[in-house]
Amino acid sequence: MATKPIVLYGDPVLREKSEPIEKIDSEIKNLVADMIATLRKAEGLGLAANQVGVAKRVFIIETSMIDGSDEMLVCINPEITETSGEVEYEEGCLSFPGIFERVTRPAEAVLRATDLDGIKFERRADGLFARALLHELDHLNGKLFIDHLSSLSRQLISKKLKKLRSEAA
Numbered sequence: 001m002a003t004k005p006i007v008l009y010g011d012p013v014l015r016e017k018s019e020p021i022e023k024i025d026s027e028i029k030n031l032v033a034d035m036i037a038t039l040r041k042a043e044g045l046g047l048a049a050n051q052v053g054v055a056k057r058v059f060i061i062e063t064s065m066i067d068g069s070d071e072m073l074v075c076i077n078p079e080i081t082e083t084s085g086e087v088e089y090e091e092g093c094l095s096f097p098g099i100f101e102r103v104t105r106p107a108e109a110v111l112r113a114t115d116l117d118g119i120k121f122e123r124r125a126d127g128l129f130a131r132a133l134l135h136e137l138d139h140l141n142g143k144l145f146i147d148h149l150s151s152l153s154r155q156l157i158s159k160k161l162k163k164l165r166s167e168a169a
């Protein structure tokens with residue numbers, strides 16, 4: 001288990017559509033262990049595999065930051081099967097240090113995924129939990145939270161984005 005550098009905005013891997021995971025082998029287990037170490041060190045809420053440079057369909061959520069439960073939720077080949085409502089809330093991303101913007105997303109979401117033991121599960125989420133699931137699923141599709149902003153909001157942070165891109169290059 002080792003921490004990995006978190007990929008910053010500007011790295012092309014963040015724009016890749018991640019590949020499904022066919023088999024939960026030792027390579028995937030090691031990847032997830034490294035992601036957990038990385039997320040805990042960064043004290044973040046969620047992390048997708050491509051944020052550590054691996055374009056595979058897995059993300060993790062530190063649920064203790066949501067409801068105080070001590071669970072690291074591992075979501076392999078996740079899908080959102082249902083969403084409802086709409087809510088605007090401030091959002092950030094470990095690949096965009098120092099940038100926080102209000103983003104509108106569904107208020108509730110239903111997730112289907114596979115855990116590290118290969119068992120399929122379903123979770124109904126609202127509030128910050130739903131937001132985290134939707135944010136991380138976006139990552140696996142090469143989509144970033146800034147894509148949800150209005151062109152005006154993006155313009156207002158364009159200098160910060162440019163600076164990040166130059167650091168990532």
Ligand SMILES: [Zn+2]
Nearest residue numbers: 092093094095
């Ligand atoms: Zn993110």
